[in-house]
Amino acid sequence: MNTEPLQRWLAQRRPTTHRFPYDCVVDAYQHHGKQFVPKTWTTLLHSARERLPQVSGPHGHLAAFLDTTLDKTDNKYDYRSYLALPLLPIPDPDSSTERADRLLAHRDRFHLLLLSDLIDFELRAVDNIEAPLPQLRPDPPVVRKRLRHAVRATAPALRRLSFDMRAAADSVTLARRLTAMTSIDRTKADQLMVRTTMLPVFTVHDEYLFIRVLQAFELTFGLLAVDLAAVIAAVAEDRLPAAGIRLTSAATLLHETTPLWPLLATMQPEAFHTFRAYTDGASAVQSRAYKLVESLCHTPDPQRLRSVAYQSVPDVYARIGRGQTSLDDALDTIRAADHRALAEIPVLADGIRQFATAVHRWRRTHYSLAVRMLGTHQPGTGATLGTPYLLYGRDQPVFRNSHDQTDFLGCSGV
Incomplete structure (x- = not known):
């Protein structure tokens, strides 16, 4: 995998976000896997992130992308960075106001x-x-x-x-x-x-x-x-x-x-x-x-x-x-x-x-x-408790069971 496109981008006096060489970086990560991507790449990506204040254009996607690629070296690797969720348009109750x-x-x-x-x-x-x-x-x-x-x-x-x-x-x-x-x-x-x-x-x-x-x-x-x-x-x-x-x-x-x-x-x-x-x-x-x-x-x-x-x-x-x-x-x-x-x-x-x-x-x-x-006794992904817990967390009642005849929410856990 050739780092030259990323080096050229970094060498520019005023690099722009829309010219960032995303393809070559993604190719390298898919070729090696994030766990084994060479230090040459992470060093250059750290330099790219440090240069963001001098980069022209909207920074949001590029900043999130760089944080996602560097999560393991930053010791911030988690579920959100593994799935690149900051780069996805996940709806949210605080910001999704459309019909x-x-x-x-x-x-x-x-x-x-x-x-x-x-x-x-x-x-x-x-x-x-x-x-x-x-x-x-x-x-x-x-x-x-x-x-x-x-x-x-x-x-x-x-x-x-x-x-x-x-x-x-x-x-x-x-x-x-x-x-x-x-x-x-x-x-x-x-x-x-x-x-x-x-x-x-x-x-x-x-x-x-x-x-x-x-x-x-x-x-x-x-x-x-x-x-x-x-x-x-x-x-x-x-x-x-x-x-x-x-x-x-x-x-x-x-x-x-x-x-x-x-x-x-x-x-x-x-x-x-x-x-x-x-x-x-x-x-x-x-x-x-x-x-x-x-x-x-x-x-x-x-x-x-x-x-x-x-x-x-x-x-x-x-x-x-x-x-x-x-x-x-x-x-x-x-x-x-x-x-x-x-x-x-x-x-x-x-x-x-x-x-x-x-x-x-x-x-x-x-x-x-x-x-x-x-299996029934193996740890889960990321060293969590595994099958006693669901992938998304321990199984809980959806709603409270109040035993009230007018309570349609009464549902016990599985």
Whole structure:
């Protein structure tokens, strides 16, 4: 891997962000793996980061990219930097203020970008084209199965974005059709986002799949957190039918992620155990989006708050400490004013049941996959507690069980 493009950029008296040689840096990281990228590269990237104050153009993406590439040398490697989450447009309750339909359209678009990039990567393996991450490539039948699940995982977003996917005789043909169709309106910003968010720790083929699926989950959980915040606001304003409709939409979105699990299950255990040896420090227990969803459903008890799950997401912990209102809290207020109020709003009751059911199914499926990959007594990714904990944290009730006949939230843990 040639460092000359990066050296030339650094040698400029006034370098610009839009001319930064992202491609050569990404190529080097995918060739060596972040764990083994030569010091020559990290030294030059440190120099690039030091020069940022003198660089022309918007610094946001480049600064986040440099921090992500240098996370191991900075001793700041974690789940967010492993998945390059600062470079992804993760929805957030504090900043995502657009209408629900617009937010869903944005999520769908980036969901397609991530999965179509994964599909394109797998097609290169089918075609025996030289590609990064060459170790432990899966056999052709596994790749075809993987492509079938990946295409299926894009279907709801494709429909909402009005893409017309014609049927095909086999999964490979359908996958080629999908990548061609979704590449038509891809912008330079899209291409940059997709390119810079794939910085694996090693050179095992299946890590590409692992990263893209977890990124897709993070996009969805970010939007679910926004949805829950909107539901809580609607309940506080006594717009209970609107709250029920939004919660039902959130349940549908989470249910639509179901095909991502059989897609992830095509990952070869040997491949997983090979690259996870270099992921110490990064665990999905550190997922901010998931903890936001959990805490917006139900305020965690003190023991849960003291767990590694919440200590790993200090800003979410701080939100709870400042008195963040959960959906349980908002509904308790309604119930206290009129214990019959919730029973008289069937659409809200139905939304609550659907969302709780969707979360429980998601957790159960995730747990079964964790057992398949790790066994029942193995530590989890990043030296966390493994299968006694879910990848995204210990299984908790979605909502509090108050044993109140008017309480539609009562759901015990799995």
